[in-house]
Amino acid sequence: MAQKTSSKDPVVKPNEKQKKFEKVNTLMHSNSENASLYVAQEIASLIRQRQKQGKMAVLGLATGSTPTKVYDFLVKFHRKEGLSFKNVICFNLDEYYPMQPDSIHSYVRFMNEHLFDHIDIKKENANIPDGTVSKEEVKTYCENYEKKILNAGGLDIQILGIGRTGHIGFNEPGSSMHSKTRLVRLDRVTKLDAASDFFGQENVPSRALTMGVGTIMNAKRIILMAWGEGKAQIVQEAVEGEIRESVPATFLQHHNNCDFILDEASASFLTRVKTPWLVGDCEWNEKLIKKAAIWLSEKLGKAILKLTNEDYNEYGMGSLVAEIGSAEQINLKVFNQLQRTITGWPGGKPNADNSQRPERELPHQKRSLIFSPHPDDDVISMGGTLLRLVDQKHEVHVAYQTSGNIAVFDDEVIRFLDFATGIEKDDKQLQERFRNVRQFLSNKSPGQIDSPEIQEFKGLIRKGEALAACRYCGVPEENAHFLNLPFYETGAVKKKPHSEEDIKITYDLLNQIQPHQIFAAGDLSDPHGTHRVCLQVIFKALDRLVEDKVDWIKDCYVWLYRGAWQEWDISDMEMTVPIGPKDMARKISAIFKHQSQKDAAMFPGNDEREFWQRAEQRNKETAHKYNALGMAEYEAMEGFVRYHFN
Known part of the structure; x- marks a missing residue:
C-alpha cells in the first residue's frame, strides 16, 4: 500500500485476450503518483520534441484533484530539469459560471496555484474559459474559444478526469458527441460532488462553461486519468460499456489515440482485474480462489457449500476445479477461510487456541x-x-x-459562545471576542x-x-x-x-x-x-x-x-x-x-x-x-x- 514513486513503475499492459471486454486502451499503474509521473513524462516529452522542431505544443488541461500530481511533476521538471514552457499553449476544459477569476473556487486561481505561477509559460498562452463574460456574450465567446484552439493547430494532448456520472469536462449525461464549447447546466450529482468545495450545495454555481465532447474528440491524443475506488464503477462502464449519451466518457471509445491511465483501485472493476477467470486461464492462488468462490456464490445466490462442479465450469473456472480436484474441496477450503475471519475477540481470546483466529492470544490484555x-x-x-x-x-x-x-458549521460557534458568555456575563474580554466572531461570521463569504x-x-x-x-x-x-x-x-x-x-x-x-x-x-x-x-x-x-x-x-x-x-x-x-x-x-x-x-x-x-x-x-x-x-x-x-x- 505504501508504494514509492518510480519512473520505472511497472505498467500493467493487458494482452489481447485480457482486453476482450475493453474498448479503450487502459494502462494500470500501482498507484496514482506513479501514474501521474507517467503522464507528466509524456507531456514533457512532447514539449521537448516540439522545441527541437521549433513548434508550439498545444495542451488541453483539466482541473480537480485528479491532475494535481501531474502538475506537481511538471513544475518539478521545470525547476530541476530546465523544462521550458515558452513554446506551450494551454486551453483549459472548463470554468464555473459565473465566476470571478480571483475566487477561491475559480479554475483560473486553481491553475495559477498548481501550475502557471511556477513555470515560464507566457501569460497570453494560458487560456481558461472566462466566467465573467456577460450572458449575452457567452455564445460569441465560446465560438471564439473554439477558433482559438483551431488557430493554434488543434490540441496535441487533452488531459481528462472523469466524473461520477461519466462526465468529461462539464459535459453532463445527455451531451452530444459533436457538442462544442458552450454554457451548460450542471447535473445534480455533479453539484453534490462539488458541494464540499463550496461549503454547501446551495453555493455551487448551477452552470459552467465547458469544451464540448466534439472539441475533446478532435484532440490528436487523449489521456483520461482516474484514481481511487470511488471511480472504479464509472471507469468500468466507460471502458467496457456500450456507447451512450448517458455516460459521455463512453464516446472516447471512438477515438483512435486515447488511453485511460488508472491506478489499481480505479481499475478494480475491470473484468480482467475483478473476475480474471472470465477473460482466460488464471494462475490460481489462495486469494484468487477465495475471491472467485465468493463471486460465484453471490452471482448464483447460493451458499458457498452448495456450489457444484457445473457452476464453476459454466463461469470459466474449470481449470480451478481440475487443479483442486472438485467443487466440494474448493467450497470447504473457502468456507473455512471465511469462518476463521469471524471473531468476537478482536484483541485475541484468552486461554484459547488462537492459531486459527485473526488475532493472537498473548498478551491477554493488549x-x-x-x-x-x-x-x-x-x-x-x-x-x-x-x-x-x-x-x-x-x-x-x-x-x-x-x-x-x-x-x-459557523452557527455551532455562535451556539457555544452564547453558552460561554451566558455564564461569564461579566467577562468583558470574552464578550469582546464574541462580538468580533459574530462580526466576522456575518460578513463571511462561502468558502472564506x-x-x-x-x-x-x-x-x-x-x-x-x-x-x-x-x-x-x-x-x-x-x-x-x-x-x-x-x-x-x-x-x-x-x-x-x-x-x-x-x-x-x-x-x-x-x-x-x-x-x-x-x-x-x-x-x-x-x-x-x-x-x-x-x-x-x-x-x-x-x-x-x-x-x-x-x-x-x-x-x-x-x-x-x-x-x-x-x-x-x-x-x-x-x-x-x-x-x-x-x-x-x-x-x-x-x-x-x-x-x-x-x-x-x-x-x-x-x-x-x-x-x-x-x-x-x-x-x-x-x-x-x-x-x-x-x-x-x-x-x-x-x-x-x-x-x-x-
Missing part, C-alpha cells in the same frame, strides 16, 4: 491504539469493535489525527477561510465531542490523544502535503504507547483525501520504527478499517467482528455524541445520509453477505484487513 483521521471516524467506522475492546478490558487509546475544524481564532473554536468543539464519545465508550480521557497534524491546519478544504513534523508527531506517539495492535483508516475514498494522507503518515512512521529497530514493533499487528464511504470487499476481509443489536445501538449513541456532525454534515461526500445511517447499513449489509455465503447469521459486522509492514 494496548490497542485506534487512529481516527477525523474526530468521529473511530466510532463511525469501528465503534462496535472499540466497545468490544473496552468491554474485554484491553487498554484502548484513540489518536485523533486532525482537528476536523473545517467541518463545523476562518480567522485563526474561529478555527481554534471549531477545533475545540470537535475535541469536546470526541471526549464525550470516549467517555461514553469507556475510554479514559487521558487515553484520547489529539495530534492536530499540521498538514490539515490550513483552514481551507485544500490541505498541505504531509511533512516531517506530521511523521514525527505520529512516531513519538507510537513509541510512547507501544501498542500491541493498531487500527487505522484504510478508506482512501473520502472526498478530500484526509484519510489518504493520514494513512501515509502512519505508514511512514511505522517504516521508520522498523528502520530504527524498535523492539516492540516486531509484535504489533496493524488492522485497517474502512470509513464512512465504503466497505472492504468480503474476499479481502481478514477479521470480522460481529455486532449484536445492543452494541449497534451503543455504537450509534457514540456517533450521536458528535453533535456538530449530526443531521447535516459539512462534507457528506456523494452520500447524503447521516453518518450513523451509513455505518448501520454498511455493517448490516456485511452481516447479510456473510449469512448468504452460508455463515452464521449476525445483526451486523465490522470488517478489517491486516497490513503487513515488516
